[in-house]
Amino acid sequence: MNTWIALFRGINVGGNNILPMAKLKSDLESLQLKNVRTYIQSGNVVFDSTARTAAPLAAKIARTIEQRHGFRPQLLLIKPDELRQAIASNPFPEAISDPKSLHFLFLAAPPAAPDIKSLENAESTSERYQITDSVFFLHAPDGIGRSKLAANAEKHLGVVATARNYRTVEKLSTMVSDA
Structure with a gap:
């Protein structure tokens, strides 16, 4: 299994x-x-x-x-290993103290040609992001609801993505470990 x-x-x-x-x-x-x-x-x-x-x-x-x-x-x-790798690769460990501000956008494929200029233009002064082949990490301390970067990340990355906040990612990791 x-x-x-x-x-x-x-x-x-x-x-x-x-x-x-x-x-x-x-x-x-x-x-x-x-x-x-x-x-x-x-x-x-x-x-x-x-x-x-x-x-x-x-x-x-x-x-x-x-x-x-x-x-x-x-x-x-x-797979569980992919989730664990995403958690281990979190470039913003200090943000886990406010888990709703830290988001993992899991990517369906590595972004071949992300529009970095548009990502930077959408980024507010308080936001930070990092792209890997499988996750777009976003720290949005002012909230994701008003974030232009969060709203447009998928379009600028050019790949399908689905976002989860750190609390959800952590809970999923616990669920896998408890199985």
Whole structure:
């Protein structure tokens, strides 16, 4: 068995793509996924599967949700080692004392040609960021809600991304460790 972390994008946000976690858990269990655990309503799931690669499994999950709930969610599947590496690579360790200010934007692929100039122009004076092949780290001490950098990072990176604050990343790591 392999452990996977599913990061769903845009479910249960703003009254759109409503999918209660109990139904999501049931949907995943119907796909023979084991030890399915969810965290908060925004689509964070840890589970075990015999699948060895992410893309076919993600497509199968998205297709099942579309058939049962009428919308096809985007999701990223990452392995526990990838999550641990992201945490270890955090360039802003001092920001973990305010976990809602530190965000990990997990990337679907390495950004081939990020628009650095546009990222810098969107960055406020209090914000800091760093790009790796798999994560865009953002420290936004004034909040992510007003951040032009957060709102436009995906566009300027040129790859699909899904964001989680440090508290969520830390909880997912604990869920994986407790399994």
